[in-house]
Amino acid sequence: MFGIDFQIKYVVDILLVALILYYTFRLLRRSGAVNLFWGIMAFVLVWFLVKFVFQLDLTAAMFDQLISVGALALIVIFQEEIRAFFYRLGARFSGFKFRRLRAESQTLNDRRAQAIMTACNHMSRSRTGALLVIAGKQDLKEYADTGERIDARISARMIENIFFKNSPLHDGALIIKGNRLHSAACILPVSKNQDIPQHFGLRHRAALGITERSDAIAIVVSEETGKISIARSGQLKEVSGDLLLVELSTAFAGTE
Secondary structure, three states: OHHHHHHHHHHHHHHHHHHHHHHHHHHHHHOOOHHHHHHHHHHHHHHHHHHHHOOOHHHHHHHHHHHHHHHHHHHHHOHHHHHHHHHHHHHOOOOHHHHHHHHHHHHHHHHHHHHHHHHHHHHHHOOOOEEEEEOOOOOOHHHHOOOEEEEEEOOHHHHHHHOOOOOOOOOOEEEEEOOEEEEEEEOOOOOOOOOOOOOOOHHHHHHHHHHHHOOOEEEEEOOOOOOEEEEEOOEEEEEOHHHHHHHHHHHHHHOO
C-alpha cells in the first residue's frame, strides 16, 4: 500500500509541475514574451544539472540566488498579466455569473464583427481602400504609437469616416483593440516575402507584415478592385459575406 501511495504522489507531483509550466507558457505568450519562457526553461535545466547531477556546490549556490532574484523580477515585470490570470481563474469558479459573462461577451463579439463587416462591405462597393488590424493577445503598442489615438466605440460609420478619401486619417492602418477603435493612420511593417504576387499593393504587404510579426489579423479592402482580403499568420485570402463575419467573430473570441 505504501508503494502505491508513493507512486501516486510522484504522478500528482509531475502533473502539478506540468500544469504550472503550461499556464506560465500561456501567460508569457499573451504578452508576446514566449521566448522568455524558453529562456527560463533553459536556465532551470542548467541549474538542475549543476545542482543535482554534477553537484557543483559553489555554482549551485550562485544559481539559487539568481533564481530567487529572477522570480521577484518576473513578478514585477508581469504583474498585470499575473493579475489578469488570477482574475480569469476566479471567474472559472463563479458558476452562473461566469456563464452569463461569456454570453454577454459573445453578444459583444457579434456586434463588433457585424459593425466591421458592414463597414468593409460598404467600402468594398465604393472601392474605398482600407486596412484594419484586430489586435490579438500580443501588444501592438509599437505600431499604435505611430498613428493618432482615437479610443472610440466600434461602429461601421466611424470606420467608414476614417477611411473616407478626404479624411486626414485614411492613410495607414486602423488598429482595433478589444471593443475600441484604438489608433488610426498607423504605420505597419511591410512583409519582405519575395513570393507575394506583384499585383498586391502596399496595404496588402503591410497586412502580411503585421500578421507575420504578431497574432493579429488584418483586413484589406482593395482600392482598385474593391475585393476584401483577410491576413492571418502571414497568409492572405479573399473573403466576403458570411465568411468574413465568421472570421471576425473568431478573431474577437481569440482576444479574450
